[in-house]
Amino acid sequence: MAVALRIDSVVKRYGARPVLKKLSFQATGGEILVVAGPNGSGKSTLLRLVAGLVRPGSGSISLEIDGTDVSDPGSRRRAVGLVAPEIALYPELSGRENLDYFDALRGRTGLPAGELLEAVGLGKRGGDLVSAYSTGMRQRLRIALALRHRPRVLLLDEPGLALDAKGGEMLRTLVDAHREAGNLVLVATNDSREAAWGDRTIVLAG
């Protein structure tokens, strides 16, 4: 029951501008790895690379979960849970309908929607349309969506964004529980409170 992520000499450029220059590190299940660095240093890009949403210019990303190689981008996409500001949910559907739709695409094997909505503090608002949600409520729903399929690798990009104090505590509790269950959590942040969650920190120079 292990998770092993290996980033090896990864280079990523946007046009002529290098964002990640021969980045290498390893991470395993049961740890929280904080990715820090100034704006534009490649924190979000790194999470998107691990999620299989963008491809590196050179270098390799390998991911093994419970003895199974899920290194190809298509497999990584479905293996990870990602919370990122650019992920939008369907405004014409309710929070619960959004969760159920994406769960249906995964074979309806996820955690019960009601349980998750309670966990992120949306228990009473799950039936409301997402168009009526505040920015903080949408972030809570993103967190619920990322956790629904019990991902062994959880990628959090500025996860506390728009969350109130109670939401911050909720997030911390969920992240700790996820780590305790032997999963790997990568947190890209510049928030000092979130940075303190980490067992290790890597700093991207930019």
Add this chain to the structure above:
Amino acid sequence: MSWLAETTAVLAKEARSEWRTRVAAASLGLFVAGALALIGLAFARLSPSPELRLEINTQIAAALLWLVILFTAATGLGRAFLVEEERGTAIALRLHGRPTAVWTGKFLANTAQILLLSAVTAPILFQILGVDVRHPVPLVLSVALGCTGVAAVFSFTGAVVAQTSARGGLLAALSFPVLLPQFASGVDSTLRAIGFRATLSTDFWSTSGGGIVQLASYDAIAITAALLLFEHIWNE
């Protein structure tokens, strides 16, 4: 859970979203209503003899029908993936959905839309033009198979265009050359089904069944090619 169930989930979500927003129904419905009204106004002013008028109308009925189908498709069908990219929902879809299930669900939703609009448009158009359809079953088959190919191509090119930054006009520019054989077969089959080539139309299937086969073959090729290529487009 099977691929089919995932595809059905996409189709059901598309139907639910459309039911709640009515975006496609409003834009496509308005376009079709406008086109039919203009055709009606234009042909009401034609004043040759009734026989000549029927002859003219029969000749152009098929072209007008497929013109409306083309522009309806260009207006609405290509937007399925563009909307996902513009709203930012495409990322969640990429993370959770199997590419071929996503494409097929959206293709089926597009097909249903264009079939529904054609089912409304064709009878009204033929009524306006006073065209009497001689072979209704081949006509329905021609339109249904033709629309399926149109939906397949626009669903695929819509996904390609959604990945680019220069979107204006690109959808039609990419789709139309690919669809030319389908439109040629569609117009020809429709002409034969409404009885324009009367000498050939006494036994439709022996003389004109080839057009239907061409339309069905095009559909099979377009759908297979889209399923094979979509994953590469979607994952870029």
